[in-house]
Amino acid sequence: ERCLLFAFEESKDQLCRNAAAWGMDFDRMEREGSLRVVTFYPHARSLEEHLVFTKTQIDEFRPNRVAVDSLTALERVGPTRGFREFIINLTATLKQKEMCGLFTATTPGLSGGPSVTEAHISTLTxxxxxxxxxxxxxxxxxxxxxxxxxxxxxxxxxxxxxxxxxxxxxxxxxxxxxxxxxxxxxxxxxxxxxxxxxxxxxxxxx
Structure with missing residues (x-):
């Protein structure tokens, strides 16, 4: 299956190194066309621009699975309402195209706790x-x-x-x-x- 990974908190080189330590060869997967890794700084675009960019990547690569790491990084880019609309639009796009989506979100502390991100994704996933x-x-x-x-x-x-x-x-x-x-x-x-x-x-x- 073809997988598309959006990463907002780590560089592509760092992601590939971490994956290699877990027994996964991201470089080989990209060469074979089964994986595309897209990394960029979350504050480089507005939430609206992020949504347009992700949709464009999805249309171009046509993956079976889409992963976003992490929603917490995007949460800091814009207002709460805009962040919720971003999640709604992205999840609706994936469901319409019958693609499986995986979103990650971090908690405030090591042992966990509530966050705005969790409140938004709980009813949409x-x-x-x-x-x-x-x-x-x-x-x-x-x-x-x-x-x-x-x-x-x-x-x-x-x-x-x-x-x-x-x-x-x-x-x-x-x-x-x-x-x-x-x-x-x-x-x-x-x-x-x-x-x-x-x-x-x-x-x-x-």
Whole structure:
């Protein structure tokens, strides 16, 4: 399938390097014609100009999938109303052309929190995936949850995932941690059961 990636926060060289570290060769994909990577600074254009430019790229490349990384970068370009109209127009274009769209949005902090972007995309998208960091005993772990998948009885567990040189791997659920969705993870009661410790008196001493 042909994929079109719009990136507003990283240069093309940096994106290709990061993808290579995850086992994906963006350069080869572009040479084969299965991928087009378009990068530019978000403040270089107005929201209206961004919309016209993205539509032009879509018409020229005719992809099966379109990714925008990230909507949060565009959120700072114009007023809230203009930003919402941009999302509405872009999603309508993709649905009309029967293309799959993937939009990313960052949260204010490492552990997550509400944002204007989330409020706008929640009612306009068919599926929402949440990626979040979880700190457990001084170690940062990655969590993934499906918050919304329209018309599907989707999985409801919050699962751990990892990224290495072979790509992304989905692991088991965070059964021992609660409060991940709210950005305040805590261990369940079963992990705080009291334990008994016994001190032995050293031999040969009074």
């Amino acid at each position: 068919d599926s929402i995936l949440m990626l979040r960091y979880v700190e457990t005993f001084g170690v940062l772990r990655r969590a993934l949850a499906i918050l919304k998948m329209r018309g599907s009885a989707h999985e409801r567990n919050v699962r751990e995932y990892s990224i290495d040189g072979e790509g992304l791997h989905i692991h088991g659920p965070f059964s021992e941690v609660t409060g991940i969705l709210w950005g305040s993870p805590a261990y369940s009661d079963s992990w705080w059961e009291p334990k008994e410790y016994h001190l032995e008196r050293p031999q040969g001493r009074d």
